[in-house]
Structures are given as C-alpha cells and as structure tokens.
Amino acid sequence: MTPAPPLAGRREHIAGERPMWFFVIGELWIFTCYFACYAYDRGQNHALYLGAQQQLNQGFGVANTIVLLTSSLLIALSVQALREGRVAAASKLLASGGACGVGFLIVKSVEWNGFFMYYYMLTGLHVLHVMLGLGILVYLGRRLKMAEGPQAVSFETGATYWHMVDLLWIIIFALLYLLR
Amino acid sequence: MASLLRNTLVYVWLFLVAATLFSWWAATSSSGGSQISVAVTASVLLMSFVKVRLVLTHFMEVRFAPLWLRLNCDAWLVLVIATVFGFYWSGL
Numbered sequence: 001m002t003p004a005p006p007l008a009g010r011r012e013h014i015a016g017e018r019p020m021w022f023f024v025i026g027e028l029w030i031f032t033c034y035f036a037c038y039a040y041d042r043g044q045n046h047a048l049y050l051g052a053q054q055q056l057n058q059g060f061g062v063a064n065t066i067v068l069l070t071s072s073l074l075i076a077l078s079v080q081a082l083r084e085g086r087v088a089a090a091s092k093l094l095a096s097g098g099a100c101g102v103g104f105l106i107v108k109s110v111e112w113n114g115f116f117m118y119y120y121m122l123t124g125l126h127v128l129h130v131m132l133g134l135g136i137l138v139y140l141g142r143r144l145k146m147a148e149g150p151q152a153v154s155f156e157t158g159a160t161y162w163h164m165v166d167l168l169w170i171i172i173f174a175l176l177y178l179l180r
Numbered sequence: 181m182a183s184l185l186r187n188t189l190v191y192v193w194l195f196l197v198a199a200t201l202f203s204w205w206a207a208t209s210s211s212g213g214s215q216i217s218v219a220v221t222a223s224v225l226l227m228s229f230v231k232v233r234l235v236l237t238h239f240m241e242v243r244f245a246p247l248w249l250r251l252n253c254d255a256w257l258v259l260v261i262a263t264v265f266g267f268y269w270s271g272l
Contacts, residue, residue: 013244025252032260039264043271046216054214058204065200073193076239080189156241163239167232171260173200174228178207179268180220 015079016157024164027129031168034125038118038175050180056119060111061177064104065169071100072166075137079159082144083152090155091144097162098137101130122172126165133165192238196231203227221268229261 014021042049074097081090108127136158143154184190203224207213210220236253237243243250 012246013241014246014249015241015244021249025256028256028260032256032263035260036263036267039267040271043267043269046271050214050216058208058213062200062204066197069193069196069200072235072239073189076189077187080187160240163235166239167235170228170231170235174203174224175264178203178220178224180207180213180215180217180224 016155016160017153020157020160024160027164028168031125031171034118034122035171035175038122041118042179053177053179056177057111058177060107061173064107065173067100067104067107068166068169071097071104072163074100075159075162079152079156082155087144091141094137094141094144098134098141101134101137101162101165104130105134119176122176126168126172129165129168133162136161189238192234196234199227199231216272218269218272222265225261225265229257232257 074093078090078093078097081087081093105127108123140155140158206220206223206227210217213220233254236257242253245253
C-alpha cells in the first residue's frame with residue numbers, strides 16, 4: 001500500500017496516469033463527432049426527431065442518469081477511502097459503484113425494443129463503455145483484495161475512466177431525451 | 181455517516197441529481213414536450229454543461245490538474261455544447 005499524499009498537500013495533481021487522460025480526451029472528441037452529426041441531422045428535421053423522441057420513455061433516461069451519477073459518487077468516495085488507507089471501505093464502495101453500473105445495463109436492456117440509428121449508436125457505444133468500465137472496476141476490486149493492494153495512481157486511473165462514462169451519458173441523455 | 185455530510189462530493193452529487201430532475205421537468209412540462217422549444221433546449225444544454233463540468237472538476241479532480249489539462253477539458257466542453265446548440269439553431 002502506497003497511499004498518495006492528501007490532495008491539500010499537493011499543488012497540482014492528475015487523477016491517475018497521463019495515458020488514461022490522453023485516452024479520455026481522445027474519446028471525448030470522438031463522441032463529439034457523433035454528437036455533432038446528431039445535432040446537425042436533428043437541426044435539418046426537428047419535427048421528425050421530436051416525434052420520434054416522444055416514443056422514448058423519459059423515466060428510463062432519468063433513472064439511468066441518476067444511477068450513473070450515484071455510481072460516479074461511489075467510485076470517487078472509493079478513491080478517497082483508498083487514499084486514507086481504508087481498504088475495506090474502498091472495496092465496498094467500489095463494489096456498490098459497480099452494482100450501479102450493472103443496474104444501468106439492466107435498465108438499458110429493458111428499454112431497447114426498437115428505435116433509431118442514433119439512439120442505438122450512441123447508447124450502444126455507451127453501453128460498450130459501461131461494460132469496459134465494469135471490467136476495470138472488477139480488476140480494481142481484485143487488486144484491493146490482494147495483500148499489497150493497488151497503487152493509488154492505478155486506482156485513480158480506473159476511476160477516471162469510470163467518471164468519463166458518467167460524463168458522456170450526461171450529454172447523451174440531454175441530446176436524446178431532453179432536447180426540444 | 182457524519183463524515184458523508186462533510187464531504188463535498190456528496191453535495192456535488194445532490195446538485196447533479198437535482199439538475200437532472202430539473203432538466204427532465206423542463207423538457208416535459210410544457211405540452212408534454214411535444215413542441216420545439218429553444219428555451220428548453222438552451223436550458224437543458226446549459227444544465228448539461230454545468231453537470232459535466234462538475235463531474236470533471238470534482239469527481240475527476242480536474243480542478244487540481246495542471247493548466248493544460250484544465251484548458252483541454254474546458255475547451256472541449258465549450259465546443260461540444262456550442263456545436264450541438266449551433267446545429268440545433270441552424271435548422272430552425
């Protein structure tokens with residue numbers, strides 16, 4: 001166990017390793033291209049998209065947003081717990097955050113019953129990211145159970161990816177469910 | 181549990197959930213959300229901007245990150261929200 005020094009004691013700090021941040025920034029730009037295409041096509045035919053949107057169950061979108069926000073909170077609290085050397089608490093928080101991720105996938109599987117290209121593409125890609133993120137959480141959980149525990153920095157790296165999954169969903173939720 | 185009440189992250193999360201519910205209410209309140217509305221779209225995108233920035237700064241700790249990373253994140257966020265609104269607006 002090598003807990004990172006508390007944040008207050010550091011002038012600058014990047015959560016996790018730099019390569020993860022380059023990856024995250026790359027992902028954000030790739031998703032931006034999808035978002036731009038969607039906004040453009042929607043702009044060319046507001047009425048069609050608005051009509052199609054009426055068929056989405058808003059409740060599922062709201063529920064999943066809250067599930068992912070909660071999941072991000074739990075992972076952030078888990079990072080804090082690990083920094084403070086509370087490994088058992090970190091492990092529980094990580095597992096709860098992962099459980100929220102599974103909950104998100106379950107809601108999505110109920111909701112998917114036939115919709116349009118962007119809906120499938122954006123939410124489909126996002127689901128792949130949730131699944132990859134869950135894989136990372138499982139890996140971190142296994143490391144927490146090992147005697148030497150994970151390095152705080154690798155824990156932060158995994159947490160950073162998970163927060164990106166949350167962040168992208170915030171935008172997808174607004175685009176697909178809420179634009180009018 | 182008392183420590184949770186002293187944790188900024190918990191308040192950030194409360195705000196994020198409240199903002200989500202507000203956006204939902206804004207999008208569905210007038211005529212069941214079946215009308216084009218620049219006001220609703222603008223406020224939904226503005227709330228998304230605030231929410232994403234909070235996730236970046238607090239959950240992802242970008243507020244402690246070096247300048248290049250903070251600038252990258254903010255530039256991206258401004259561009260993505262502006263692009264979406266720009267294309268939305270251009271088709272009206």
